[in-house]
Amino acid sequence: AQTVTQSQPEMSVQEAETVTLSCTYDTSESDYYLFWYKQPPSRQMILVIRQEAYKQQNATENRFSVNFQKAAKSFSLKISDSQLGDAAMYFCAPNAGGTSYGKLTFGQGTILTVHP
């Protein structure tokens, strides 16, 4: 079974600064996807960024980027130029790979506070 660890229950950042959220996971699969989702107070789960495990290049989406270290099973999220709207709970979630359709294992979440 997969395990996912987000070791930072809470993080805070000043507006316009950069923050990194950490995630480590355990999997026996060699090919899988990893995701970061955010959940603002509205409760909606929103995809932030996706990484394919077989790709060495780190994914980037505007101000969001990842540092994917496959051998170390580490998948951290960097948010640059933080904005007030980035305040949310962030979840790291690898999928199970193989034929497990969309079976994501979520970490415990990191609450991000953005200070003006």
Add this chain to the structure above:
Amino acid sequence: DTAVSQTPKYLVTQMGNDKSIKCEQNLGHDTMYWYKQDSKKFLKIMFSYNNKELIINETVPNRFSPKSPDKAHLNLHINSLELGDSAVYFCASSQGTANTGELFFGEGSRLTVL
């Protein structure tokens, strides 16, 4: 138009009652899911259907019964509700099979059992 919609968004009921949550997606996806988020925000998959066929059934009490009348709909029926069933239930959908992309989530249905 909402891509994945769930009804009701809030549900308060008494222990022992039976309730249903409905989910519909208009994305043309072929796979739908139910996830449960507990009071500590821990999210865990419950069920998954692909083209109306049950493909993931995690260790969930058999009081929970999913039903997929067609690939755009996935409903969750819960019998004999217990206090521990209080949670937010998320419906989600995706396109394709293994190692595919993102899940599209509904807004969640908050169930409170008194």
